[in-house]
Amino acid sequence: MIWPWPRKSRKRMARICIEGPISGSTRKSVLKSLREVDEREFPALLLRIDSPGGTVGDSQEIHSAIVRLKEKGCHVVASFGNISASGGVYIGVAAEKIVANPGTITGSIGVILRGNNLSKLLEKVGVRFETIKSGVFKDILSPDRALTNEERQLLQSLIDSSYNQFVNAVAEGRDLSTEQVKEFADGRVFSGAQGQEFGLIDELGDEEYAKQLAAKIAGLEEENIRPVELGGKKKKLLNFLPGGKLVSTIFDLLSIELTASGTPLWLFRP
Known part of the structure; x- marks a missing residue:
């Protein structure tokens, strides 16, 4: 039987996981999952x-979607894992509460x-570009x-401009002044305890603690507190090989480096 409307889940909790660099594919997957949270009325x-962060626009769209979801009455609690930095923080501050491990890198x-x-390299190998442009800054x-x-x-x-947008989002989400945010918004990383x-x-705690907190806030x-998993990345064959997950992560970071070259990024680069 095909139901005309999505199943309502007014007594359940949803879970969405954002792993790895934030890119266009991340945005599409997360926004689709957030729409399901809204439609099923979790x-x-x-x-x-x-996540170490990623592209600016994709992080902003996910942040905005979470804010809209909160405005409709959904209680959102963010759980920071091993690392939640830069664009990961930008998304996280849209939540009602943020829980991190004491040693989380954020x-x-x-x-x-x-x-x-x-x-200099091109000069040594004898390569020279010929550029025709419509404006003085076109080949910046x-x-x-x-x-x-x-x-x-x-x-x-x-x-x-992009930095000020980031600072304002953190200030608004965490109920801080922009001056307070700028005291630690200088690109440094710190632990969850320092955060x-x-x-x-x-609050400091693991994902289980964050789940219990979300359940308490939502009553x-x-x-009914076992989360319903939504979205999620498809498992790559590479991840099942020894060291495959590390190679996959490096590949994702390299992909952003190449495709977003010359683009402002909210990305932690260790």
Whole structure:
């Protein structure tokens, strides 16, 4: 039988896990899961985040969707895993409460943009680019030359704008002033315990503790707090091989490095 409407889950908790670098594919998967949380009217969402961050726009769209979900009455508790930094923090501050392990790596609030100046190498191998452009800044961050002072100032203003958006989101989500946020929003990483001192983290604990907290806030009965898993990445064959998960993570980071070159990122780069 095909039901005309999605199953209602008004007495259950949903769980969405965000793992690895945040990219367009992450955004699509998470937004689809958040729509299901809304349609099935889950009263609580456990948001597990284990991510070094990623692209700015994708992080912002997930953040906005979580805020809208909260406004409809869903209680969202974020659980920070091994690492929740940069864009992972941006998404996390949309939650009602944030729980982190004492040793969770978090922070890295800031923006980074990188290009590659290969002009010396290209000169040695005898390669020269011929560029025809419509405006003086059209080939900004071109790899065959260094940035001009004007280009550097232009890009710095872009980074400053993105940084201020980040700071404002953290300030609003954590009920802090922008001045308080800027005291620790200088790109540094810190532990979950330190994050609690800054006001970024509400409570220290593992995912089980975060689940119990979400159930308490939403008023769920004990028999209904086993989360319904939504979304999730498909298991890659590489992950089943020795060291495969590490290789897969490196591949994901490299993929963002290549596809988002010259793009502002909310990404922790160890």
